[in-house]
Amino acid sequence: MEPTDKYKYYAADDFANDEKFWLWVVENDSAQTTFWTNFLRENPGKQVEIEKARELVLSLNQPQNNFSEARVKQLWQRIETTRASLPNPEPARVYSLNNYRRPWFAAAAMITLLLVSGALYWFWLKNPTPVTLATTFGERKEFRLPDGSKILLNANSNIRYYDNWGSDQDREVWLTGEGFFSIQPKQNKQKFIVHAGKVNIKVLGTTFNVNHRRQAVKVLLQTGKISLGLKNAEKPLLLKPGDFVTYHQGTTFTRETVDPEHYLAWKNNLLSFKAESLENIFQLLRDNYNLQITTEDLGILQRKFTGTVPADDLSVLFLGLQDGYNLNIKQEGNNILIKSKTPAPDLPATK
Incomplete structure (x- = not known):
């Protein structure tokens, strides 16, 4: 076997x-x-x-609340490990119960509590725990990040971040798939940075969409301002609302001005296409729904489709394609076979 x-x-x-x-x-x-x-x-x-x-x-794998019982236990284990590795650790002091009657003991206990809390906080900053938020095929879900910002993840997508976002640190997340961000601005103007492959997206407070699949990154700015930078690149690209930027690995940024609502239709549980090739539509269905689509007629892939259909009822899309392009669409589980009902006419011979 x-x-x-x-x-x-x-x-x-x-x-x-x-x-x-x-x-x-x-x-x-x-x-x-x-x-x-x-x-x-x-x-x-x-x-x-x-x-x-x-x-x-x-x-x-969902994120845990900071300083939960398990987290505190984990931090204490790290503290004990670090303490044991130090040379000649000072032996712990033992106090008599009579010490509790002394007036200064309450103050000493408070100071000790503050020191312990500080140690836990220091270890939390230096030993962050990775957190992953994800969606399955065909699922959309909104998550709230530690700073109050929100992200709506499209199907088959995930973001990762570390749970040590302090008051004076930049906020960083790593995205694979597609997500719409609504960023909460901070008083000290901390940056919010989205890493999508080799593209770094820096913002303060704004709303924008990022799609990162197969080494291609597409960024749409809805409101506010953001800058795009490539790793090891000197000059960032500044975006204004309505800008749509595409990056393919090994190339440069390509910018155009678009209608944001068309690209954000998925937020409202819709699939919106404007003269989109069936090849690109089929790739989206693979990405978001794990559908394996094959066709024996490669000419089908170059046909264009315009329309808006429900994202949670793909039968509407398939019926539209079937009737509009005279196709035969057969589905078995996640496998879909598409054929032309009538064979394509032969091209006239050339002399």
Whole structure:
């Protein structure tokens, strides 16, 4: 039996305990994304178990409140480890119960409490815990970040950040997929930085959309101001509302002015297309819904489609494509085969 054949017999709990599965769900590892996408295509009957396992992993990976009981215990373990590694640690002092009657003991206890709290805070800043927020295929979800900012994640997307956002630190998140940000400005003008591949997006207080998939980054500014910079680049690109910037790895920024509402339709649970090629539409369906779409007629991919359809009822889209382009669309689980109902006419011979 091949090593990967074991997954055919896995239940949701088995998937949730698998290291490769975690790398796919939490870290969005590209190799694992390819593996699990192929696995689902070859084993569509495992779709329900996979979705249950994803929900279980994501629930276990949700951010915890700062200084929870478990977090305090973890910090104390780190403190004890660090203290034990110091040369000749000073032995702990033992006080008599009679000391509690002394007037200065209350003050001493308060000072000790402050010192302990300070130590916990210092360790929290120096030893942050990574937090991942994610959505599954076909899911949209809004999250509130530690500073009060909000992010609405589109399907099959995630952001990562560390839980040590202090009052004097820049706020940084790492995005894979697509998300709409509504940033809470801070009095001391802390920057909010979104890392999307090689693109760094710096803001103070604004609303904007970022799409980061397959080494391409697309940024739309709705309100406020942001700047885009590439790693190791000198001059950032400043955006104004309505600017839409595209970056492909190894190229430069491309900017155009657009209608933001068209690109933000997904926030309202809609899919909006304007003269979009079917090839791009099918790629979106793979990204957001894990649909594996194939066609025997490559000419279909170059056809253009304009329209707005519900994001939670793809049958409307498929009916529109089927009737508008005389197609035969057959779906089995997550696999979709698209054919032309009538063969394309032969091109006239050239002399």
